[in-house]
Amino acid sequence: MGELSDRRARKKAQTREHVRAVAHRMFAASGFDAVTIADIAREADVAVQTVFNHFSTKEELFFDGRIPSPHGPADAVRNRPPGVTPLVALSDHLAGGAAYFVGLHLTPEGRAFADAVRSSPTLAAFEQRVLFDAERQLAAALAEAWETDPEPGLATSPVLFCPRVAAPLAAALWLAVSRVVVVEQRLVVDDAEDREGAAAAVRTLADGLLSGLYAQLGLEPPANVAPLGRRAG
Template sequence: MTAAPADRRARKKARTHDELRVVAQRLFTERGFDAVTVADVAQAADVAVQTVFNHYPTKEDLYFAGRAPWVEGPARAVVHRAPGTGAVATAHAWITRHVLAVPGLLRRPTGAAFAAGTLASPSLRVHQRELLRDGEDRLARALRATWVEQVGEEDGIGLVAALSSALLLTTGRVALGEQMTVIRAADPAARASRAVAEEARRRSRPALDAVGNGFAQLADRADAPPAFRRVAELERDLPPDPRVARRTTP
């Protein structure tokens, strides 16, 4: 059976999207992000410059394409978690698992080059912060939706979702910063060693554990706003869904 024209166009578009990403990231690795232009990417991929922009609005989007799972990962984990598991617990488990995986990724040449390239470019650092904020908004919307489904449009529930998301993702960011401090302080010859990676994980783990334990205490505060108590009671003692917590894209 011959594929419909719409299906062929969709497959071709997806191939072009992936090919542009691969070509661009190869050029970034070879020359450095700031030395590569969108025109360079278009020429290397044998497409028009406008084709690149049709798929990726900015050069920064090309750099992070396929390498920023934290934008959609926590929210997707919440949405796809199994019945009887906690939204907060699952988002926290996703963030913890992926943050603790970073030192191992940085031991690989590709991971180290990605991190170094990001740190070397002011525009990439700005874009990374924008992506983090996008991830925070996505997680807040996912948390709000799951709680509204359970208790309805209760006053203040959106604020609880926004604060919960901000706390979870900020903790992940701080833990990553602690890991990078450990790695940068190590002897250059040992930075890619297993021992340094383990020390980075050990130093970042307390912050990750502390924020996970803190949510359960909200319902125990007599002065907590009603929406905070209601959400904390909903989430109390619910386990995470380990299946979606360990997947980059559940």
């Protein structure tokens, strides 16, 4: 039974990846609005229902693998290593994600994706909904974490005293930081000549914004989060 289950899981993953690859190729060639789910199913040689079994909407299919998962920030908090505070785990998560997506957007396919999002109100709105879903999940994860593992200085912060109050505010601030980094990193990449330079510029941007997040919470940022323009080399 275990082997059969594994084969089914592999087959399901392969089908999902195949549908996504076909869809992304078609979106790049014809544009998001011109391609239908029926077109994708026909080109991928699968049933329309098979596409919907893996992707709820055409927007979800377009973004799959191209933007961070809305579960990522909450998972970073809940699965952080021992001794790592929730906000430090978030800082590391944002930095790692930014570096990955810098590499993605340096490719021709990545640039085409960014151009498509900038030019489509439908796609831009979907991306914002993903970020707000991430905020909701993150607020719950932070509230849970801070009940038993308070952020250093949180209890004596002049701004916040209760984790159930601090968590939604921190999640909202994190959302603003993430939104700026996600959007601005595309502009940084557009002007970059190399991946390392772009990644460094995006990390500097993320650090500056995260430093501001700590300040808004009345907390001292950790040593690895430097104010904007003061990132150590």
